[in-house]
Amino acid sequence: MKSGTLAAPAAITDADFQKFAEFFYRKTGIHFDDGKRYFVDKRLLDRIAATGAESFRSYFVALRFEADGAEMQQLVNCMTVNETYFFREAYQFDCLVNNLLDEVAARKPPGSRIRIWSIPSSTGEEPYSIAIYLLERWPKIDQFDVEILSSDIDTTVLSSARRGVYSPRSVQNLPPAYLKKYFTRHGHDEWAISRDLVSAVEFSRVNLSEAADTRQFRDIDIIFCRNLLIYFDDLSRRVAAEALYDTMSPGGFICLGHSESMSRMSSLYTVRRFPDAMVYQKPQ
Structure with missing residues (x-):
């Protein structure tokens, strides 16, 4: 707390929450309803205290008018949920190597680029x-120039991804042979992924609600956008679905989380049912 200022608020009022939730939604597309009050209030109070602001009002004014966006990024980092592990919902990776990549490759000459x-x-x-x-289960990997791009709105998790060190829980679904081949022990009980794999993925910060962020992505053949749009409302889901559509190559595929349905977001895509998974396709 700054010297000579009042103590930061002990609670966020209903009006404060509504004002903040509307602002955060406009900035990120992420919708917080009253059911998220405890989660949001705690993190918002933490940021008010961390910045030394004397009230929600003074913090919110500074947040809205800051020039460099640094505090907004700190807020995004603590408000986003990051729950994942290796080979999560692996049936979609099975579909990737058993069906999707072969369809994409059939439309391209050998040696050309495939973007995931x-x-x-x-x-x-x-x-x-x-x-x-790709390395273990797609026989044509050496015939194409495969690019793997990966993005997040949270800069903290992007730093962690580039570091590539994981807990036992993160790697628990990996076959022992893969763990031995692609990871080394790190410290007492963590695992560090091969630096060759780290260099194979291009990480970047992207906000799906900002057109300028998605405009840099074009000719994407396959998108994995899983368990993100569940945090959006109907309008921001539709905006995101259309933004993703614009990044895709004709005939490209998108995989969503098991509880998400593109047909409820956008009519632009065609449903494709494969033996391993149902995915969505941009018409050719």
Whole structure:
């Protein structure tokens, strides 16, 4: 707390919460309802205290008018949820190597580029899982220039992903042979992923609600966007679905989380049912 200022507030009022939730929604597309009050209030109070602001009002004014966006990024980092592990919902990775990549490859000459985008990256388990699947289970990997891109709105998890060090829980679903091949012991009980795999993934910060952020992505053949849009409301889901559509190559595929349905967000995509998974496709 700054010298000579009043103590930071002990609670966030209903009006404060509504004002903050509307602002955060406009900035990120993430919708907080009253059921998220405890989660949001605690983290908001932590940031008010960390900045030394004397009240929610003074913090909120500074947040809205800051020039460099540094505090907004700190707030995003503590308000986003990052729950993941290697080979999570692995049936979609099976679909990737058994069906999706072959369809994409059939449209391209050998040696051409295939682009795969994982968003949100969280701490990196998903894009690194994709890389391992490609190396272990897609026979045509040497015939194409495969790019793996991965993005998140949270800069803290992006730093963690680039570091590539994981807990036993994160790697518990990996076959022992893969763990031995692609990881080394780090400290007492952590695992560090191969630096070759780290260098194979290009990480970047992206806010799906900012058109300028997604405009840099084009000709994406396969997108993994799993368990992100559940935090959006109907409008921001539709905006995100259309932004992702614009990044994709004709005939490209997008995989969502098991509880998400593109048909409820956008009519732009076609449903494709494969033996391992149902995915969505941009018409050719």
